[in-house]
Amino acid sequence: MSANRDPKLPWSVRSHNLAHFLTKNAARLKDRPAIIWGDLTIRWGELDQRVSALAAAMQQDFGVQPGDRVLVQTPNNNQITEIMLACWRIGAVWVPSNYRQRPDEVAYLAQKSDASLMFCEQDFPDHVTASIEAAPRLSQVICIGQGFGVAYDDVIARHMGTHVPNVAVDRDAPAWLFFTSGSTGRPKAVVLTHGQLTFTALNHLHDLTPGSTPDDMSLVVAPLSHGAGMHQLMMIAGGVGSVLVPSGRFDPAQAWELVQRYGVTNMFTVPTIVKMLTEHPSVDQFDHSSLRFVIYAGAPMYREDQKYALRKLGPVLVQYFGLGEVTGCITYLPREDHSAEDGPDVRIGTCGIERTGLHVSIQDDDGNEVGPGETGEICVAGPAVCAGYYMDDAANAKAFRDGWFRTGDLGHLDDARYLFITGRSSDMYISGGSNVYPREIEEIMLTHPALSEVAILGAPHPRWGEVGVAVCTFEPGQTVSADDLTAMLQAKLAKYKLPHHYVFLDEMPKTGYGKITKKLVREELEARGMWPGAAA
Template structure:
């Protein structure tokens, strides 16, 4: 018989760990420490504060924050209350965050200090956001975060909302392959599988004796990573400052005997290239995970030489919660001819996940043939929030279509060879040329624009904008970049702007990105 109790409320992971390990360290941020019992009590009070302000099951809570204890606590409080956690990239501008709030129709917002303009933009975007909790600099009409916790009545034990497998827990904003951001719906049941899979495939053997250093935003992959740490009672250590400080990172690795961390290739390279890596003991590291962008083989070798056999690579998208393939530490090697270490591969399918290369007709291709990378299994999201058109395309033929191109070898190892879209990845973040082009086209004097991603030695890829001025107008690189300053997050900005008399066009009058790249290459424009 079918029933409604088909999933554990994901917030129970914290409840269970706090009961099992009440006095052990749970979270470290600078000089501040919280035990599991203290952290759980704060989360329970936040859940009660949200409920007291009308936030209930299924309601969305927008969180615009740097990594902090409040950011961490908000995730678990939303889960426990049955609400939906909607984190943003804290580098987004107020208009960008307002769009996410309107798209999700967020009922409440938690903002970090210094983001008052973001809260104003959210409230101006529509009538949905009824409450704003502010950390440290609450204004009239907003609620101070710590006051909200202090005033809340602690809920009774086992207060977590009852949930079903398909009930949403997290809106993971992603554009998939094209267009403006879409809310990928991650559910309680799906995320329970993801936690289990991460523990099996990415950092097996993790216990309360381990520690995890957070060097990437908790709003995305690092937040997924920390779910497994909480499940096992491993200590989470946050960097003391907003920006990556390799010296501080390596000091914390030594101090807390850090055993795992989630990174993107640019962060990993910055860490291993810093002289502090030689000054601090990092022998405790067992799983240094990198994902989100291609990693040059030379950078991979340098990391292996400095850190030893602890690298773990995975390939995945937000829609699949990172769960497509994994390449274990023993599958990394400095030897390009090692038969057990497939150089250039992003790994083999994750446990319980099916990966296929499909042709344009939806048929499986044999090993070695290139097609679209498609996936199915319990880690696949529930679909885009209120976007049936995107869902039909994404789930054609009962597979999730990643929009990436690649091939499998005879053993099932995956190789990513390109992207079906024009999207490029810069420093681990997806950049969508159309969004950048639309912003550039609002610059006075610009008539046309094409943005493409080109190889960059530090960021993997970075944008170059080719612009055509309006008749009689003069447009320069500095003016275009200055125009983008408050319109787009910094990581979306092109690093170079070239001015052309006309954009290359196909016989159909279109501007193929391949032709733009060819001209840039011919003119020697790059990084």
């Protein structure tokens, strides 16, 4: 019987079970490394056995059925990947949290997903207590380590040697509840399906790391619960092993040492980590010539940082823009479209071209498509678009229009269909009756050598309606005055776009995934009593 069959269909739209990628690798590549983490190396054959043992335990000991949601609270380790694949093998739905979230935030995920089983790393007992209180069906916990519930290693040992086949699934059977970052309120649960993720894995291999083979090796530096998990899925599809950086605070020197030791050929990360990696002295102390693709996503990468990284690493950068709702990637900027120097043929500020198989449309408020160069909302259609939000009719009604997914981002396409993002529709503010798009100002400010990061927010103003607040951090040992920044901007921007206020912070607030969101920046300023407010 196929998991989650739609009763309205007279036939089953049978799909590839995502765990079949592992089955293939175990048969063909069984002695090759699948996961390397510190002193631990798990090969594809062993990984398949461990996933089967875990799948058997979930079925036999914990009663997990196809369609049940399984919550996971853990930092990066081998277990998070094993749990993911075991869920898919038996038709359950993987629900990973951002392990940096508070107990009450993870409890919300447990309640929203109606989880029936939880895996939790031993350092998070309060997350277990809060989740069990919040989710009526959740009473069973498997502990990664020791301290509460049933020990993960004991579960594996008890069922080792048991073979569990991949259950039959439909194309639209949920596989992953991907919770959004919640930058504008409570996170929403995005439903990602077996058919959709199969397309995404193959599509990413084609567009982001073309030519990948089992001889490649990937470095995992971002949380596997979100975008890095999507990247690892495509690596599993290609038979590519993954090397995990050590737990704890990210250390660029450790990352570069792993690149050299294992001949790492690709990594997925965010612009802030690329910046840390390329500006750290260790970038010149280790051999990184094996690198072919450094994929950055999740936030804009400013042009000056991009040029610096290219000069340090060579032509290895690949950008993608997207959202969890579109399984990460909507457009991508391949290596050949990156340049360390500005010139007439360089499209500065673009986030690239449409992913293979996706259609981007720039639409006005009424859903009409606008022409090249005209700003509108970025909308997308194609097999990578999610199946909607779980148990959230209001969010679905807002996010979908005439079959298009509305990203909430503003931008335009040029004549060659390269996409340029102006900013989030929620980030735009209106000053003196004119629209102001923060990204334009941020890009210019970041050309100043003293500035490391910049976020522009619109704050209430009694005369102009809203005015700009520029929140900045400095490069080490550098400084610049507000007056000097204003003088630089006056030569390049209309007067209504100039920030009225400058705030200088030692560190920019970021999400658990290293992203700068305007919501967090504003909350930080308000907490410090630095937000201008309506009386500014």
